[in-house]
Amino acid sequence: MARSFPPDVLVLDSDGFVHARLARGAKNPRIVNAKAYRLAADTFTPAMVTPQLANEGSLTEALRRLKMDAGKLDRVSVLLPDSWFRINIVDLPSLPSRPNDAMDVVRWSLKRTLPTPPDQLRVAYSVLSRSGESAKVLVLSALDATLAQLERVFTAAGLDVIMIEPVGLNIWNAVAVREGDTSANRLFVYVRDDEFTTAVFRGAEPLFIRSRNLSHDRTLAQEIRLSASYLRDALAAESFAACHVAGRTAPDVQAVLAEEFNTQVRPVALRDYADDVPADLSGLDAELTACTGVFTA
DSSP states (O other): OOSOOOSEEEEEETTEEEEEEEEOOSSSOEEEEEEEEEOOTTSEEOOSSSOEEOOHHHHHHHHHHHHHHHSSOOEEEEEEOGGGSEEEEEEESOOOSSHHHHHHHHHHHHTTTOSSOGGGEEEEEEEEEEETTEEEEEEEEEEHHHHHHHHHHHHHTTOEEEEEEEHHHHHHHHHHTTTOSOOSEEEEEEEOSSEEEEEEEETTEEEEEEEEEOOSSSOHHHHHHHHHHHHHHHHOOSOOSEEEEEEOOOHHHHHHHHHHHTSOEEEOOGGGTOSOOOTTOOSOHHHHHHHHHTTOO
């Protein structure tokens, strides 16, 4: 496991979380154990950008049960649904070298695209490329009040939160590190019951990332076709070297992706990213693959 994070990862959602403990394996990380925990239906309530933690007691009780089950546990990485973040790729005419000044510029750039005032967001960014004074940056933002509240509840439970990141990006980390250097355009799709993420990468650089909530107005197939049409227009890309799809990988979803994007579709299977998986686990390939992605360099 390349990155020096604690071996414990929590994948948190509005109705529960999955705890996974990983260890170094011969080729890939080993999942020593993993267990799902339920949360009360009123634990989170919808809000702009990131849901609000409305029932701290529900999360506190679930964390208490986790610590009883897991034994020694004091530091964790936390992964949240992609839709709890806003993920933007921003072209900046200039990016100051001083960190505080650079963050001010990044926050200002979000005013045009987000409904929430930037000063209410927790923002992180990484520089994708530079050309003279200009820069292209990947920006992650989420409601700071919710993240701070989560950290406070975890701290009260005796757990130090080392990082908070989106699930989808960590699934992609797990995929990309095994593909080596490439300049090809690759598509990544992560489908959940109520949302899906579409991303395009050229080599290691993301060209496009968008997470959308699914509604009853359109089917998943219709949403995929709309995304395909947008990408063909925006990126002038008729096909991709590969399409990696995680989450709901039903044959009909794969067929639509193959047809619309003119590419081979490769479902993300946990066995390709972990050497050992507990036999009683099922239906968690995407989440546990994301846990392995935490440790990629």
